[in-house]
Amino acid sequence: xxxxxxxxxxxxxxxxxxxxxxxxxxxxxxxxxxxxxxxxxxxxxxxxxxxxxxxxxxxxxxxxxxxxxxxxxxxxxxxxxxxxxxxxxxxxxxxxxxxxxxxxxxxxxxxxxxxxxxxxxxxxxxxxxxxxxxxxxxxxxxxxxxxxxxxxxxxxxxxxxxxxxxxxxxxxxxxxxxxxxxxxxxxxxxxxxxxxxxxxxxxxxxxxxxxxxxxxxxxxxxxxxxxxxxxxx
Amino acid sequence: xxxxxxxxxxxxxxxxxxxxxxxxxxxxxxxxxxxxxxxxxxxxxxxxxxxxxxxxxxxxxxxxxxxxxxxxxxxxxxxxxxxxxxxxxxxxxxxxxxxxxxxxxxxxxxxxxxxxxxxxxxxxxxxxxxxxxxxxxxxxxxxxxxxxxxxxxxxxxxxxxxxxxxxxxxxxxxxxxxxxxxxxxxxxxxxxxxxxxxxxxxxxxxxxxxxxxxxxxxxxxxxxxxxxxxxxxxxxxxxxxxxxxxxxxxxxxxxxxxxxxxxxxxxxxxxxxxxxxxxxxxxxxxxxxxxxxxxxxxxxxxxxxxxxxxxxxxxxxxxxxxxxxxxxxxxxxxxxxxxxxxxxxxxxxxxxxxxxxxxxxxxxxxxxxxxxxxxxxxxxxx
Ligand SMILES: Nc1ncnc2c1ncn2[C@@H]1O[C@H](COP(=O)(O)OP(=O)(O)OP(=O)(O)O)[C@@H](O)[C@H]1O
Ligand SMILES: [Mg+2]
Numbered sequence: 001x002x003x004x005x006x007x008x009x010x011x012x013x014x015x016x017x018x019x020x021x022x023x024x025x026x027x028x029x030x031x032x033x034x035x036x037x038x039x040x041x042x043x044x045x046x047x048x049x050x051x052x053x054x055x056x057x058x059x060x061x062x063x064x065x066x067x068x069x070x071x072x073x074x075x076x077x078x079x080x081x082x083x084x085x086x087x088x089x090x091x092x093x094x095x096x097x098x099x100x101x102x103x104x105x106x107x108x109x110x111x112x113x114x115x116x117x118x119x120x121x122x123x124x125x126x127x128x129x130x131x132x133x134x135x136x137x138x139x140x141x142x143x144x145x146x147x148x149x150x151x152x153x154x155x156x157x158x159x160x161x162x163x164x165x166x167x168x169x170x171x172x173x174x175x176x177x178x179x180x181x182x183x184x185x186x187x188x189x190x191x192x193x194x195x196x197x198x199x200x201x202x203x204x205x206x207x208x209x210x211x212x213x214x215x216x217x218x219x220x221x222x223x224x225x226x227x228x229x230x231x232x233x
Numbered sequence: 234x235x236x237x238x239x240x241x242x243x244x245x246x247x248x249x250x251x252x253x254x255x256x257x258x259x260x261x262x263x264x265x266x267x268x269x270x271x272x273x274x275x276x277x278x279x280x281x282x283x284x285x286x287x288x289x290x291x292x293x294x295x296x297x298x299x300x301x302x303x304x305x306x307x308x309x310x311x312x313x314x315x316x317x318x319x320x321x322x323x324x325x326x327x328x329x330x331x332x333x334x335x336x337x338x339x340x341x342x343x344x345x346x347x348x349x350x351x352x353x354x355x356x357x358x359x360x361x362x363x364x365x366x367x368x369x370x371x372x373x374x375x376x377x378x379x380x381x382x383x384x385x386x387x388x389x390x391x392x393x394x395x396x397x398x399x400x401x402x403x404x405x406x407x408x409x410x411x412x413x414x415x416x417x418x419x420x421x422x423x424x425x426x427x428x429x430x431x432x433x434x435x436x437x438x439x440x441x442x443x444x445x446x447x448x449x450x451x452x453x454x455x456x457x458x459x460x461x462x463x464x465x466x467x468x469x470x471x472x473x474x475x476x477x478x479x480x481x482x483x484x485x486x487x488x489x490x491x492x493x494x495x496x497x498x499x500x501x502x503x504x505x506x507x508x509x510x511x512x513x514x515x516x517x518x519x520x521x522x523x524x525x526x527x528x529x530x531x532x533x534x535x536x537x538x539x540x541x542x543x544x545x546x547x548x549x550x551x552x553x554x555x556x557x558x559x560x561x562x563x564x565x566x567x568x569x570x571x572x573x574x575x576x577x578x579x580x581x582x583x584x585x586x587x588x589x590x591x592x593x594x595x596x597x598x599x600x601x602x603x604x605x606x607x608x609x610x611x612x613x614x615x
Contacts, residue, residue, distance in 0.1 A: 048609070048613075052612075055525070057609055058608065081524065081529045085526065086527070090525045092522070092612070096518065096522040098239075098519055098522070098523075100239075100242045101239070101242075109526055110527060112235070112236060113526070113527050113528065157526075
């Protein structure tokens with residue numbers, strides 16, 4: 001079976017004047033459909049860079065990047081935007097909800113990009129909010145929600161258009177233990193019961209333990225075992 | 234596309250910014266509207282004042298300034314008999330020798346101000362058919378007839394100079410015998426006196442100009458007359474061309490009007506764009522998040538422009554109401570006379586276009602700067 005995410009010799013170099021940074025170098029990785037993958041590694045090791053490439057937010061310098069059978073490495077900016085709107089849900093550490101919109105309206109945002117009746121949209125938003133356990137808070141603005149609740153709204157927004165891929169960059173990084181565990185349970189449920197392929201960056205070993213598999217990134221490359229130094233801090 | 238309500242709500246995100254944008258655009262629109270109304274009013278009065286059927290005979294070399302012109306009295310009767318195709322009424326040919334002069338006038342109450350005087354005989358009504366008596370009668374000796382807008386030149390209300398009141402002109406008193414209108418022309422802000430009175434007052438025996446109104450004659454006939462009677466040292470000029478040249482003389486004033494309006498407007502514009510820079514910059518991460526969801530930069534740009542347009546068009550609306558209250562119908566006096574400001578379709582259109590440009594072109598620089606950063610970088614920003 002072909003993997004859902006198929007990455008081959010992927011490199012990313014940022015050029016800034018004369019100096020260049022290469023946060024990812026010839027990285028290869030494959031992730032089967034429905035897997036919940038955790039990415040760990042020291043700060044600056046390229047985790048966010050890899051996540052952004054997989055989510056079609058950034059484009060690789062060289063290498064192959066195939067998601068669900070489609071090579072997205074060569075897509076134009078506009079084509080990538082369209083691709084993202086159909087296939088990816090992005091979950092941020094700081095939720096990134098739009099402050100002037102209610103929970104309902106935030107979750108509705110991805111649906112406004114496709115032709116859909118208002119009724120259909122309402123049903124989808126409600127079931128997404130239901131899934132994250134916030135059906136009764138749909139009229140609230142982000143400022144009226146706790147951090148854990150905001151992140152759950154953000155997850156509802158990431159799944160409402162039913163994408164196959166979820167990427168999460170330290171989704172529990174700003175939450176207390178209990179809220180974090182809630183979020184992790186939710187992500188597990190999405191991968192187990194809804195067959196979402198999830199790539200999650202985390203610094204928290206407990207969060208990583210919730211995933212099916214954990215990979216370590218160091219200086220832009222995957223390593224089998226974390227170097228002991230990683231745990232000192 | 235982002236829903237329109239998103240743009241509306243963004244507008245109210247920061248009430249002080251909203252106030253600034255609405256107020257700023259209102260100011261810009263009002264200023265430009267005023268400038269256009271001013272220039273248009275001046276053009277209108279000058280172009281309406283000249284008739285292509287009227288030819289003026291002035292002293293050679295005084296074609297630019299009728300006030301310096303000297304025309305011998307004999308020219309009037311010579312014109313009557315020699316020029317073919319004159320307009321006439323009851324066998325009176327429409328030829329009017331007139332003395333035009335600026336002098337200080339003192340109203341019954343108040344200080345003296347410079348006023349435009351015209352010494353005429355009743356035949357003047359034949360060459361200036363736009364002049365209509367509103368009340369009273371044509372001035373005889375010791376009398377003065379006041380144009381509808383003339384009180385404005387003395388800083389008085391339109392109705393301030395009533396019949397029977399006395400005006401002091403050059404140490405001599407004149408009774409107001411009538412009021413006249415000459416809609417849309419500079420004549421309307423003049424004081425008309427008996428020609429002989431004015432000649433005595435100014436101690437002159439010459440005219441300023443002889444006005445000739447043609448029916449089937451050609452302006453060239455008048456030119457030929459001036460040429461043939463070179464002993465009178467006359468030069469002929471069509472009245473509409475005369476005012477056209479005057480209008481060009483006022484070009485620098487119109488230019489100054491534009492410049493002043495443009496400078497203040499530019500100041501307000503840059504202030505406004507600066508506010509937008511700050512407002513949009515605080516939304517870089519939000520814009521990036523929307524792009525991560527799949528919104529294109531184009532869609533976000535449209536939303537930002539909608540937002541700005543709402544503010545600037547509200548400002549435009551306020552400016553139009555202000556213009557209606559402050560400008561419409563206001564009389565502006567200038568050296569040649571006076572004119573009324575009017576919110577003509579062209580003036581209103583200028584306002585609307587300005588408001589729309591502020592909301593679109595003015596929004597582009599800050600919007601582009603907000604949407605320019607690469608997505609990964611913008612997502613990290615705070
Ligand atoms: N736009 C960019 N321009 C230049 N360098 C960049 C850019 N984005 C990332 N980098 C560099 O690439 C490297 C990897 O960054 P990345 O954000 O992927 O690290 P990370 O593993 O997510 O770190 P953290 O755990 O701190 O989030 C860093 O050295 C960073 O400075
Ligand atoms: Mg990171």
